[in-house]
Amino acid sequence: MTDLPAAFDRQMPPSQSAQINGIGMTWYEAGPKDAPAIVLCHGFPETAFSWRWQIPALAEAGYRVIVPDQRGYGLTEAPPAVTDYDMAHLTGDLVGLLDHLKIDKAVFCGHDWGGIVVWQMPLMHPDRCAGIIGLNTPFMRRYPIDPIELFRKTFGPDMYIVWFQTPDEPEAVLGADVEKTMRFFMRKPAAVRDAGEAPKEGGSSFAFGQALAHYDPANDPNQFLSDEDMAVFVALFQRSGFRGGVNWYRNFSRNWQASADLPTRIDGLPCLMIMAEKDAVLSPAMADGMEEVISDLEKVLVTGSGHWTQQEKPEAVNGFIIDWMRRRFPA
Template sequence: MTTSTHEIPFAEAIIISVNGVDLEVFEAGSENAGNPIVLCHGWPDLAYTWRFQVPALVAAGYHVIAPNQRGFGNSTAPEDVVDYDIEHLTGDLVALVDYFGYERATFIGHDWGAFVVWSFTLFYPHRVDKIVALSLPYLVRGEVPWLDFMEAVLGSDYYFVHFNKQPGIADAIFDSDPARFINNLYRKNEPLSPPKPGMALIEIAHGDSPLGDPLLSEIELSVYDSAFKHSGFTGGINWYRNLNRNWHLLADADPIIRQPALMVYGLRDTVARSEQLSAFVPNVEELNIDSGHWVHQERHEETTNAIIKWLARKQDK
């Protein structure tokens, strides 16, 4: 069954109890059982972000599993910040794959979802067949905890740091008008402009004249608006509030990822590229697409086709 409220048909949600939470999960292609692929969204995003990829992946023979991860949509949003650390986030995926009866799966992640997929592979390498990461490359674990490093280099107004140092402020601003924040953030064809002082995401939330063109149609924006009016933004922001904790939790993991991986960059994305990706992910291929941050939505046809061709090529080997 599909909903009638989306411009692109999207599977009806099912609620699955895993790892101490209820996850809202969108499943498609059950007829392709035995060939699972798990799609992990980023922030502030939803499983709906994959609406362009799901039908193409099903047509390519995949059993698609796309959760709203904890803190998003109708999934459980625990109150305790530590319930959003990387052990909990990856534990949800373990339990989800177990629920569907799979030992291994291919994982695709965008933004924070890519961080979860990279980390999942470090913790559970035997559960991962292949990886596709969009926007966020593998984050090397240096000698200084990530938030401490970001504050020293980028300052206390950098949004990762602000979320931690001034909890609740950004949450309330985003919650006050989800549609405005999402519409101002999800843009394409943005001209290059120098950074403004202050916390960038708060400035975006307050903006009256966002740069570039809107990425989402009115119907698509209404899906995000409804979801974040229900969930609020705090659950997703709590992922950021565990970054130093995650640095400690990953201390004993083998840092080398050996699975075949595809790293997709948007050439106009502000997320930094990795100059040492192949040292930590030796079986990686890198792809550049002329896009901003939301590459799988902005250039969805090109991105989807590239992913499917890469997966097919790796399947044949």
Template sequence: MPKPTERLVDTNGVTLKVIEAGERGNPVVVLTHGFPELAYSWRHQIPALAAAGYHVLAPDQRGYGGSSRPEEIDAYNIVELTADVAGLLDDVGAEKAVLIGHDWGSPVATNFPLFFPDRVTAVAALSVPPVPRASAPPTALWRKIFGDNFFYILYFQEPGVADAALSADPARTLRRMIGGVRTTGDEFAAQRMIAPGPEGFVDRLPEPESLPDWISQDELDHYIAEFTRTGFTGPLNWYRNFDRNWELTESTPAPTIDVPTLFVVGTADPVLSFTPRDRVRDVVTGDYREVLIEGAGHWLQQERPDEVNNAILEFLGGLR
């Protein structure tokens, strides 16, 4: 099996760096990463999917890594993000693809069939489940829920503030995010993330005693080098489009996801505490399956690659 290759693809007014593996003509699988990650986050899935007979495309999404970083905040809205993926399909001559997303990549994957219903075969979401459109602008709802307490998405809204804090020491930021974003028995650490006060996001994360056993220093250094070079403004701009995305999804070409859909999540993923799964059926009308991986945290496909690969390949096998 040839090794994955990297190339640049012009799509939807931006240039995306794409990791590609597998033979053209095979069923296409697009992998969309989350925050603060890269196509590199799928390094354990790309060769496994290619070996199973799929043509894999894993982009650094706009704002990240080797891809374009538009300056305008509204350039990171969900219409543009899903259109980027459609352009990748055009580039390889594929009518349809399976979309698999993690974290922020999950909304890209689960919104794609709403905007491009004729171009998707199936969807898999990791860590963030498919959710229906909110009843009001999301930031208004979060302000009502959290009041004067800290909530990281609201903290990310003000341009420049989180950008400076996260970029001040990318090694510290990424070390704390990789090692500190999970549910633990540390009640004080959990409370600190929603307590009032002037501290920012990174300062509230615990400093890990050591790296998790699923990531090496060399692997972490890859992220550190990229985010030291690019900064965090592009990725943070994704968060600054929550209300704009709410407006843009009031009416979509397809009202629901009617293709087979898989949701995979770790039971120690803190995202589950504020992203409930009880309304999935409001947005998914096709076949739906959940896989919970006991004890796994947020960086799911890196932390538990074998279990994630098995779940994805079983799901894809059922489509054939």
């Protein structure tokens, strides 16, 4: 049991914790210990709770499901240094978790930032990967220039990833009213799309910091989470704050520099790309051309879903993952 809202304990397996890769990590597990393992990796601003609909479905399908609160999120420790959140640490956490659980290889499934991490796993730790599933997040080729410079030129200085490079301010703004922040992000597709558009008078697109300042959550018709599930997210981020999550973004340039010598293809590894029709942040078009650099790839589309796909359309996501797992990794 936790001190979080009752909906958390009702929907999640018991938490487990250990020292992993130098931090105290918490994760949740279900399904047979001797079954093929699948590790579900969340994005921003989310936690392992985002996978509450997938955990029982995958366990009932016969798989060992492992869902960490990743570094800086939920009940997992948030180290203070920005450099503690680079890709070497983020992928190292997953390797360390497998080591702790005495698992040789796993299928890694990631959404949003978790997707960026799991697509790096076969480049950095190929011997620990049985397969990869990208949810909304495609495998992206290495940027030709520093990505922060590219985002600034393309989307403007107030684009949220560029803004997140500012020391201290973003986490203070996001944390000033956690419920308002979570209600702003966790909205239906049209609302997220509208929040990402540049103002008519000009300015940055995806300027979520500015949009949040003008957002009124009272009677917002675009909420898709139940009040009790929203209360869980609010409680988790009131506990952790946003600094850890924002620090992932502060390593974009560092990760880009460190990736110069990594492989540029994924060969011989089963991969699944699940796209979301109405995602304004990670559109299906961003997955175009993945076939050119991944030798064993399937692509499927979740219709009607925005960015928060495993929560907006859990049955469709569960169906695609379980169908692919049964064909590629029979339980």
